[in-house]
Amino acid sequence: MSKEENTIVCRCSDVTLKELRDLIAEGYTDYNEIKRITRIGMGPCQGKTCTQIVLRELSQATGKPVSEIKNQNNRPPVVGVKLKLIAEEAKEDE
Amino acid sequence: MNKKANVVIIGGGISGCSTAYNLAKKGVKDIVVVDKSYISSGATGRCGAGVRMQWGTEMNCKLAKQSIEFYENANEILEYNRDVEFKQGGYLLIASTDTEMEQFAKNVKLQNSLDIPSKILSLEEAKEIVPHLNTEGLTGAAYCPKDGFLNPFKTTDAFYQAAKRMGVEFLTHTEVLEIKTNGKKIEKVVTDQGDIITDTVVNAAGGHSKIICDMVGVDLPVYSERHQILVTEPVEPMQDPMVMSFSLNMYCQQTPEGTFIMGRGDDNEPRDLRTTSSWEFMDEMAKTVTSILPPLGELRVIRQWAGLYNMTPDKQPVYGRVKEIDKFFLSVGFSGHGFMFGPLTGIVISEMILGEEPSIDVSMLGIDRFEKGNLILEPSVV
Numbered sequence: 001m002s003k004e005e006n007t008i009v010c011r012c013s014d015v016t017l018k019e020l021r022d023l024i025a026e027g028y029t030d031y032n033e034i035k036r037i038t039r040i041g042m043g044p045c046q047g048k049t050c051t052q053i054v055l056r057e058l059s060q061a062t063g064k065p066v067s068e069i070k071n072q073n074n075r076p077p078v079v080g081v082k083l084k085l086i087a088e089e090a091k092e093d094e
Numbered sequence: 095m096n097k098k099a100n101v102v103i104i105g106g107g108i109s110g111c112s113t114a115y116n117l118a119k120k121g122v123k124d125i126v127v128v129d130k131s132y133i134s135s136g137a138t139g140r141c142g143a144g145v146r147m148q149w150g151t152e153m154n155c156k157l158a159k160q161s162i163e164f165y166e167n168a169n170e171i172l173e174y175n176r177d178v179e180f181k182q183g184g185y186l187l188i189a190s191t192d193t194e195m196e197q198f199a200k201n202v203k204l205q206n207s208l209d210i211p212s213k214i215l216s217l218e219e220a221k222e223i224v225p226h227l228n229t230e231g232l233t234g235a236a237y238c239p240k241d242g243f244l245n246p247f248k249t250t251d252a253f254y255q256a257a258k259r260m261g262v263e264f265l266t267h268t269e270v271l272e273i274k275t276n277g278k279k280i281e282k283v284v285t286d287q288g289d290i291i292t293d294t295v296v297n298a299a300g301g302h303s304k305i306i307c308d309m310v311g312v313d314l315p316v317y318s319e320r321h322q323i324l325v326t327e328p329v330e331p332m333q334d335p336m337v338m339s340f341s342l343n344m345y346c347q348q349t350p351e352g353t354f355i356m357g358r359g360d361d362n363e364p365r366d367l368r369t370t371s372s373w374e375f376m377d378e379m380a381k382t383v384t385s386i387l388p389p390l391g392e393l394r395v396i397r398q399w400a401g402l403y404n405m406t407p408d409k410q411p412v413y414g415r416v417k418e419i420d421k422f423f424l425s426v427g428f429s430g431h432g433f434m435f436g437p438l439t440g441i442v443i444s445e446m447i448l449g450e451e452p453s454i455d456v457s458m459l460g461i462d463r464f465e466k467g468n469l470i471l472e473p474s475v476v
């Protein structure tokens with residue numbers, strides 16, 4: 001394995017470039033499928049770092065420009081919020 | 095694309111993938127699975143993926159028990175190159191009224207008669223299993239160590255991979271628009287990518303099952319409703335079982351990665367096909383979980399999402415043929431617990447298609463039960 005392939009592409013879920021490339025080679029060319037199998041983009045950063053890398057790899061493998069590859073849905077919340085704080089605010093609103 | 099198939103399965107969730115796998119294993123050729131999006135894009139890839147034997151009807155107990163026994167060996171049976179990540183940490187069901195405790199006692203008696211190792215626990219015993227449980231306001235608990243949780247994507251992927259190896263064709267990003275019939279016979283399935291000539295169709299379209307039935311004029315008494323769920327940041331392992339309450343309408347589980355996944359039902363949810371996220375859910379979920387499991391208040395929520403429950407009047411699935419159309423099979427109406435029945439769904443539907451002797455009698459789950467009024471209501475759902 002080349003040194004580059006040991007590179008961690010998703011720091012939240014510990015996914016290497018090799019794992020990503022292997023999955024693409026197996027035929028997983030949908031961002032959402034890759035996300036679901038590896039948890040890329042599911043961690044606390046919500047894909048802020050890894051999404052671009054995955055899109056670039058998919059683009060190279062499929063020959064489609066990055067703009068044509070369907071990205072993951074951005075889901076709330078944008079930054080992590082403690083459950084306790086949400087509960088307290090919700091009670092105050094009552 | 096114009097092709098022929100012996101069987102077309104509509105839906106690439108756990109039900110469709112398990113059915114494809116079982117049919118292929120029985121030697122059926124030319125099976126096509128069609129999904130309008132990607133594999134696991136429906137409820138399967140959005141679900142809590144909890145599996146439990148602790149049910150209130152005999153049928154649900156049996157389906158769940160046999161499915162869980164399959165899941166225990168899924169990696170080997172499906173020869174999977176990854177791991178379905180089965181964590182068999184049990185389910186702790188908590189009761190907050192005496193009536194609920196009476197129901198638990200009835201359920202446990204039924205479950206034990208079917209060799210399910212569940213038992214009633216005192217609040218002290220419950221706290222031994224989940225030390226951070228706030229027992230204030232609770233009346234007791236029930237527990238089964240065989241229950242647990244899997245990775246829903248990988249579990250479905252395992253069926254998908256095994257089916258693909260046996261020659262099943264998967265057409266993703268392909269939407270079924272119409273089913274053409276001639277009298278009672280199916281002639282072809284029309285998709286946005288072309289036609290598939292076939293006389294046999296399985297409706298495994300999850301939340302969209304009614305739309306598929308409408309295509310062939312079958313009146314399916316189900317509706318869909320949104321259910322929401324969230325995940326927290328990961329922490330050290332601290333909770334083995336799923337903690338679930340029917341009266342408080344919630345469940346909460348720590349995954350093997352350390353994250354907590356939790357969801358709740360909302361009685362005011364409209365019947366439609368939305369899968370958007372709401373603030374109300376986040377507020378109510380946070381209030382409920384911090385009162386039952388207080389230390390979880392320290393955890394940050396990192397993502398929330400939603401999926402569809404496909405509900406039947408008695409909260410049990412619909413399996414089998416319809417009287418209007420030949421060779422049209424239903425695998426729908428899972429009412430929020432179709433992931434855990436996945437292995438058995440594939441077995442029963444494939445046996446029905448091939449006219450084999452059923453390995454488990456599910457005739458009471460046919461669509462005709464609604465007409466006849468033979469409903470046995472499942473009491474234990476969130």
Ligand SMILES: Cc1cc2nc3c(=O)[nH]c(=O)nc-3n(C[C@H](O)[C@H](O)[C@H](O)COP(=O)(O)OP(=O)(O)OC[C@H]3O[C@@H](n4cnc5c(N)ncnc54)[C@H](O)[C@@H]3O)c2cc1C
Binds near residue numbers: 105301
């Ligand atoms: C928040 C939440 C939590 C849940 N928790 C649990 C749990 O803990 N345990 C449990 O057992 N169950 C749980 N469930 C229920 C479970 O997810 C479902 O019962 C199960 O996944 C249903 O699987 P399925 O394959 O039948 O349907 P789905 O997974 O919904 O698959 C149906 C597929 O059909 C496709 N489709 C629909 N219409 C068309 C069309 N016209 N053409 C082509 N394709 C089409 C869709 O794209 C979809 O992929 C939960 C559900 C939700 C929403």
